[in-house]
Amino acid sequence: MGFSTKKRFIAGVVCPKCSALDRLVGFSNEGVDFRECISCGFKDQLRIMSPPRVLQTRVNKIPINTDEEARPVRLFDD
């Protein structure tokens, strides 16, 4: 999730409709992110980007438990 349900200004963003700077607020409504221009009323839904596959790769790179090798060798002395 990007924004919280509380409207917050998005710094440095120009409204695509009225070209006003720093007039866009971002907020989340029922899990969907929106941006809204307080100057002209422009409202747009933000698409949620799917997480990069890098995350999946990192999970797979977790080292396999090498329990077999770590097990101490028992020596039986006759």
Ligand SMILES: [Zn+2]
């Ligand atoms: Zn605007």
